[in-house]
Amino acid sequence: MSDNALRQSELRLTVHRMTWEADGVLSVELVHPEGKPLPAWTPGAHIDVHVGGQIRQYSLCGDPRSTWVYRIGVLDAPSSRGGSRYVHTGLRPGQDVTVSEPRNHFALEDAAGYVFVAGGIGITPLLAMAREAARRGTPWRMVYGGRTRSSMAFTGELAALDGEVALVPQDEHGHIDLDAVLAGLAEGTLVYTCGPEPLLAAVEERCPADRLRLERFAAPVVERADDDGAFEVECRGSGVTLSVGAGTSILQAAEDAGLTVSSSCRDGICGSCETRVLDGVPDHRDFLLSEAEHTANATMMICVSRCASGRLVLDL
Known part of the structure; x- marks a missing residue:
């Protein structure tokens, strides 16, 4: 694919280096094929990577500060939909891959202190955050759980940072004692967590919502009694009006109408389909926007969210 064939928000990068960081975890460094600097990013950001005919977020x-390279960490997960398996078995240094520019819905906010709770490969965004907190001189501590010590990536890099790090391999110490970790949080401390859904749910149960920031690997199963009735969407930018039926997403209806x-x-x-709302009230069903952002109704994720007002006008 030539640069001219890429979407405006996509980059064609080259695999520079692949490194074993732990059992089943590879880091992949991506660079511009001509050595050009890459678009800036902040801790918590992710990129979409086109791998094995699929698009996956890492x-x-x-x-x-290393503007010439993007690094991601990829867990070999044979039971997944195939993206990580391809990275481990098919991707090699020197190959080109298409990625998106970085997006960040998990940004490190200013705070008096931080508690980072990582589970497994969920260490990846939190590692960059810990590095930034150390650079700012903000107090922080990290509690990092994994199946075994040998499966836990980037522990050496964490140990080199100026902060408090507790490693909790499950085969040695059991699960993280979240009651102890989250008890008596100091005023102004924010809790950032990333990992498998059971860990996130357990942290949510124990941490005040206004103190908690989290990122999910996958959408949790939610039982809904809401009526998924039909509604209308005016796509102001393209002049197309969509009829979105029950069981059809706005995204699917837009694609069926020929919109890109x-x-x-x-x-x-993931946030890639986030769309500006010009009129109407969305029925937010994403797991990314905050409660305040849902209330503001300025944007919506059209892959899952629907309409609570009968009609929407979107910037599409």
């Missing part, structure tokens, strides 16, 4: 876990819309996960967790 958090950037390098240093934002950025999308990736189709589960409401």
Whole structure:
């Protein structure tokens, strides 16, 4: 694919280096084939990577000051939909891959202190955050759980940072004692967590919502009693009006009408289909926007969210 064939928000990069970081975890460094600097990013950002005929999201876990390289960490997950398997078995240094420019819905906010709770490959965005907190001189501590010590990536890099790090291999110490970790949080401390859904759910149960920031690997299963009735969407930018039926997403209806819309996960967790709302009230069903952002109704994720007002006008 030539640069001219790429979408405006996409980059064609080259695999520079692949490194074993732990059992089943590879880091992949991506560079511009001509050595050009890459678009800037901040801790918590991720990129979409086109691998094995699929698009998968991976958090950037390098240093934002290294403007020539993006680094991601990829767990070999044979039971997944195939993206990570391809990275481990098919991707090699020297190959080109298409990626999106970085997006960040998990940004490190200013705070008096941080508690980072990582599970497995969820360490990737939190590693960049810990590095940034150390650079700012903000107090932070990291509690990092994994199946075994040998399966836990980037532990050496964490140990080199100026912060408090507790490693909790499950085969040695069991699960993270979240009651102890989250008890007596100091005023102004924010909790950032990333990992498998059981860990996130357990942290949510124990941490005040206004203190918690989290990122999911996959959308949790939600039982809904809502009526998924039909509604109308005016696409102001293209002059097309969509009839969105029950069981059809706005994204699918737009694609069926011939509109080109950025999308990736189709589960409401990656943010690639975020669309500006010009009129109407969305029925937000994503797992990415905050409660305040849902209330503001300025944007919506059209892959999962629907309409609560009978009609929407979107910037499409």
